[in-house]
Amino acid sequence: MNAPVTIDPSTAIGPLPAGHPAVAPKRVGVLLVNLGTPDGTSYWPMRRYLREFLSDKRVIEWPRALWYPILHGIVLNTRPKKSGHAYDQIWNRERGESPLRTFTRAQGEELAERLAGHETIRVDWAMRYGNPSIASRIDALIEQGCERVLCFPLYPQYSASTTATVNDKFFEHLSSLRWMPAVRTVPAYHDDPVYIDALARSIETHLASLDFEPERVVASYHGIPQSYFRKGDPYHCHCQKTSRLLQERLGWPKGRLMTTFQSRFGPEEWLQPYTDKTVEALAKEGVKRIAVLNPGFVSDCLETLEEIAGEAGEIFLHNGGTNFSHIPCLNDSAPGMDVIEHLVRRELRGWVE
Ligand SMILES: C=CC1=C(C)c2cc3[nH]c(cc4nc(cc5[nH]c(cc1n2)c(C)c5CCC(=O)O)C(CCC(=O)O)=C4C)c(C)c3C=C
Ligand SMILES: [Fe+2]
Ligand SMILES: [Fe+2]
Numbered sequence: 001m002n003a004p005v006t007i008d009p010s011t012a013i014g015p016l017p018a019g020h021p022a023v024a025p026k027r028v029g030v031l032l033v034n035l036g037t038p039d040g041t042s043y044w045p046m047r048r049y050l051r052e053f054l055s056d057k058r059v060i061e062w063p064r065a066l067w068y069p070i071l072h073g074i075v076l077n078t079r080p081k082k083s084g085h086a087y088d089q090i091w092n093r094e095r096g097e098s099p100l101r102t103f104t105r106a107q108g109e110e111l112a113e114r115l116a117g118h119e120t121i122r123v124d125w126a127m128r129y130g131n132p133s134i135a136s137r138i139d140a141l142i143e144q145g146c147e148r149v150l151c152f153p154l155y156p157q158y159s160a161s162t163t164a165t166v167n168d169k170f171f172e173h174l175s176s177l178r179w180m181p182a183v184r185t186v187p188a189y190h191d192d193p194v195y196i197d198a199l200a201r202s203i204e205t206h207l208a209s210l211d212f213e214p215e216r217v218v219a220s221y222h223g224i225p226q227s228y229f230r231k232g233d234p235y236h237c238h239c240q241k242t243s244r245l246l247q248e249r250l251g252w253p254k255g256r257l258m259t260t261f262q263s264r265f266g267p268e269e270w271l272q273p274y275t276d277k278t279v280e281a282l283a284k285e286g287v288k289r290i291a292v293l294n295p296g297f298v299s300d301c302l303e304t305l306e307e308i309a310g311e312a313g314e315i316f317l318h319n320g321g322t323n324f325s326h327i328p329c330l331n332d333s334a335p336g337m338d339v340i341e342h343l344v345r346r347e348l349r350g351w352v353e
Contacts (some may be wrong), residue, residue, distance in 0.1 A: 027120045028346055029146030031137055032108050032180050033166045034154045034299060036129030037098040041087040046080035053129040058165035061228065090305040101127070103299035104154070106332035107340060111275035114341050118352050122146055128166050135173040148182045148351050153345065154298040156195055157238035158188035159224055186347050190238035191245055194342045198335035199295050200249045203327055207291065212323040214291040215280060219243050221296040221307060223261035223270040236271055242295050246255055263303050279312050290316060293327035300329045
């Protein structure tokens with residue numbers, strides 16, 4: 001019988017017994033996770049991405065027996081071409097990837113720089129759907145010696161269809177590991193003062209750069225089906241609270257900042273008022289100048305660049321508006337990184353001093 005190992009492998013004091021696996025230094029990992037992205041805009045990469053995304057029960061809650069025939073029989077035959085065309089309008093050709101991936105990488109790199117004073121911290125980033133996968137980046141963090149990992153779903157407002165599914169995927173991979181790291185997840189931060197202040201500063205800076213003064217500013221959030229809200233998803237309340245705090249922080253009169261919901265998918269009723277219908281109605285009522293921001297998106301992506309900066313702008317101008325401007329997401333701007341850094345430092349308390 002072998003003699004028991006008397007050294008503490010986590011501190012690696014003393015020589016390891018023959019055959020003992022190499023012991024890495026103790027580190028703390030931070031994993032930023034955003035929604036996802038196809039690897040390319042042509043049919044097959046689009047189809048692979050949409051298949052993974054739209055097979056998620058947290059995203060489409062319909063019974064599988066009802067949804068799968070529609071998904072595989074109709075959606076995956078028609079949507080890849082349509083979505084591929086939309087991605088083509090915004091694709092980052094220099095890097096060969098979607099803007100969401102470019103911005104998420106930039107956020108990861110900038111956060112790593114901001115935390116460089118802490119030798120034990122390693123920062124990485126991943127996508128819930130597509131690449132780099134959450135599993136592959138957890139493995140990479142563990143390989144670097146991370147025994148503790150903070151998972152950061154990059155969504156200010158909680159929704160089961162975004163925050164929860166990132167955490168599901170994170171825990172799914174942990175369940176396959178023999179030596180599981182200790183973990184924490186970053187909660188939604190829809191009412192965090194640092195986030196509200198960053199949004200307000202981004203609005204003020206953008207409006208100051210315009211050669212017109214918008215009569216209305218529209219805060220457009222990604223929608224969810226009404227049925228998810230009725231089942232208890234707090235997303236709608238989180239969005240409303242973000243808008244209220246933002247309006248208070250800006251010191252604007254009631255009504256100047258409007259809240260709307262975009263990106264409907266499928267036949268169900270979604271959260272209202274709808275963004276496209278609202279900008280159309282504003283133009284028809286005689287409002288000439290508006291600006292739109294997307295407080296629920298940490299990075300610009302298909303839904304902000306193509307659907308809002310592109311389509312919503314066209315709808316507004318086509319119906320009588322004269323000036324339309326899209327206020328960029330916080331992305332990797334200094335105020336945006338202040339938010340991410342603030343939340344990560346707060347959640348690492350007790351793990352990193
Ligand atoms: C029932 C379907 C969907 C729900 C619920 C949903 C919720 C939801 N999504 C985001 C953020 C993003 N969604 C993005 C794209 C996107 N979303 C859906 C459907 C649902 N989203 C679809 C079908 C698509 C793809 C669009 C297309 O192919 O035409 C993106 C953009 C990704 C990118 O790479 O640019 C984001 C971000 C939130 C915040 C949310 C609920 C709160
Ligand atoms: Fe979505
Ligand atoms: Fe969209």
